[in-house]
Amino acid sequence: GNFVVQALLATAPSLVAVQRMQAELAPHLSALLSTRAGVAWRLFDACARHNCSAAFLLSSLLAHSAQSPRETSKSAALSALNERDARTKNTCESSGSAAGSNASDDGSALARLLLRCGTRESGSGCELDVGVMGSRIVQAVLALSRNENVPMLHSLSALPPAALLFLARHPSGSRALEAACSARGDAASSARLPIIKLLCEQAARLA
Numbered sequence: 001g002n003f004v005v006q007a008l009l010a011t012a013p014s015l016v017a018v019q020r021m022q023a024e025l026a027p028h029l030s031a032l033l034s035t036r037a038g039v040a041w042r043l044f045d046a047c048a049r050h051n052c053s054a055a056f057l058l059s060s061l062l063a064h065s066a067q068s069p070r071e072t073s074k075s076a077a078l079s080a081l082n083e084r085d086a087r088t089k090n091t092c093e094s095s096g097s098a099a100g101s102n103a104s105d106d107g108s109a110l111a112r113l114l115l116r117c118g119t120r121e122s123g124s125g126c127e128l129d130v131g132v133m134g135s136r137i138v139q140a141v142l143a144l145s146r147n148e149n150v151p152m153l154h155s156l157s158a159l160p161p162a163a164l165l166f167l168a169r170h171p172s173g174s175r176a177l178e179a180a181c182s183a184r185g186d187a188a189s190s191a192r193l194p195i196i197k198l199l200c201e202q203a204a205r206l207a
Helices: 002-010 015-035 037-049 055-067 070-083 086-095 109-115 132-142 150-157 161-169 173-181 186-191 193-201
Strands: none
Touching: 002 015, 002 037, 015 037, 015 055, 037 055, 037 132, 055 109, 109 132, 109 150, 132 150, 132 173, 150 173, 150 186, 150 193, 161 173, 161 193, 173 193, 186 193
16 A cells, blocks of 8 residues: 555646645654655655645644654764764854754754654664665655745754765765755755855865
């Protein structure tokens, strides 16, 4: 059934069809992210393709990310990742990109919640969890119109500089940052500036 629903979303012929499927799936979004991430990806992708508002889906995501117990456990890991790269830490201090060492309060919870979709517990405690499906979901959210991609951009921007550089080097994470750099909308242009600034400053190290 999982792949049938994905196929239905991938071939939805109209805005009305997407709206009907969104109404059916939206109440189960949290469960889909945990066990059927492919359906969540196709749902956001269909919304982006048909210019369908995903406001209710985004509200559910924000509420879920704020309540997720795993986000609190990431604070020490992200701090260790940030401290591991002294040059990146200096960039953080000079640009004012760091919003604090507590990862559950810095606004990055949404980005981390989605990026880890489809992964297993890494157990390393030192890096972000990034899955192929998680990256696809982030890309689909960033493709939304009506400025609905702005919360995702703000959440990515809230990641520590070292975490953003880790994403830029990650095979799947880099695709999410590519989508962030080309996200549509006037509000998106300003929301992605912190990401663009950091990547420009670190271009020689990323090339």
